[in-house]
Amino acid sequence: MCTAANAPMIAPSILSADFANLADEAAAVAEPGATRADWLHVDVMDNHFVPNLTLGLPIVESLLKATDIPLDCHLMIENPDRWAPPYAEAGAHNVTFHAEATDNPVGVARDIRAAGAKAGLSIKPGTPLEPYLEILRDFDTLLVMSVEPGFGGQKFIPDVLSKVRAIRKYIAAEDLKLLVEIDGGINADTIEQAAEAGVDCFVAGSAVYGADDPGQAVAALRRQAVEARAKAGI
Numbered sequence: 001m002c003t004a005a006n007a008p009m010i011a012p013s014i015l016s017a018d019f020a021n022l023a024d025e026a027a028a029v030a031e032p033g034a035t036r037a038d039w040l041h042v043d044v045m046d047n048h049f050v051p052n053l054t055l056g057l058p059i060v061e062s063l064l065k066a067t068d069i070p071l072d073c074h075l076m077i078e079n080p081d082r083w084a085p086p087y088a089e090a091g092a093h094n095v096t097f098h099a100e101a102t103d104n105p106v107g108v109a110r111d112i113r114a115a116g117a118k119a120g121l122s123i124k125p126g127t128p129l130e131p132y133l134e135i136l137r138d139f140d141t142l143l144v145m146s147v148e149p150g151f152g153g154q155k156f157i158p159d160v161l162s163k164v165r166a167i168r169k170y171i172a173a174e175d176l177k178l179l180v181e182i183d184g185g186i187n188a189d190t191i192e193q194a195a196e197a198g199v200d201c202f203v204a205g206s207a208v209y210g211a212d213d214p215g216q217a218v219a220a221l222r223r224q225a226v227e228a229r230a231k232a233g234i
């Protein structure tokens with residue numbers, strides 16, 4: 001695992017893992033060293049906010065017992081006001097919900113933080129950043145979706161990188177403590193452009209769990225991100 005202050009982070013998404021063997025799939029990216037993931041990304045989908053259904057709190061609770069990798073829960077659900085805080089109470093490291101799913105994002109973020117987790121705000125590819133800039137102090141992570149939420153294995157949408165560049169400037173100007181995370185279509189062909197734009201944390205589902213050796217895929221993606229960020233002077 002990277003420990004340098006601004007080292008890029010890799011968060012394998014278990015959406016692309018074998019759901020019948022989640023403990024082993026987590027263990028595949030949990031060995032200490034370069035092959036260890038920073039976070040394990042858990043996609044919670046309710047078949048209402050997105051047209052797909054995955055897993056919920058009971059499986060997250062089991063995963064928390066099965067791995068020591070911090071869980072990065074990405075809630076693609078309606079009514080995060082009601083359903084997000086229990087993930088924090090259960091022990092998730094990050095609880096991220098969608099800006100499009102609530103009228104009270106600051107209230108949800110405060111409830112998540114009060115329950116002991118980091119709060120994340122996610123925006124779909126077509127959602128502008130500007131209406132949310134003022135509330136970002138209440139969040140620890142901004143998750144920029146680089147595919148339409150709902151499915152793994154989709155093609156990266158490069159246009160969203162303009163939002164990453166804009167938020168990077170805003171973070172510097174306002175001295176915010178906010179991690180920028182990107183999710184969707186991140187692989188060996190796309191991670192460098194995302195890293196150069198200023199992403200801190202890279203979710204990768206099929207690029208990690210579709211690889212013969214998930215741990216080696218984590219190490220290789222991180223190496224690419226480190227080099228791209230260095231080249232961009234980040």
Ligand SMILES: O=C(CO)[C@@H](O)[C@H](O)COP(=O)(O)O
Pocket residue numbers: 013015016041043074076147148149150151152153154183184185186203204205206207
């Ligand atoms: O949230 C989502 C999809 O909605 C993602 O976390 C995917 O699971 C990422 O998978 P890849 O695009 O990396 O295969």
Ligand SMILES: [Fe+2]
Pocket residue numbers: 013041042043074183203
């Ligand atoms: Fe996700």
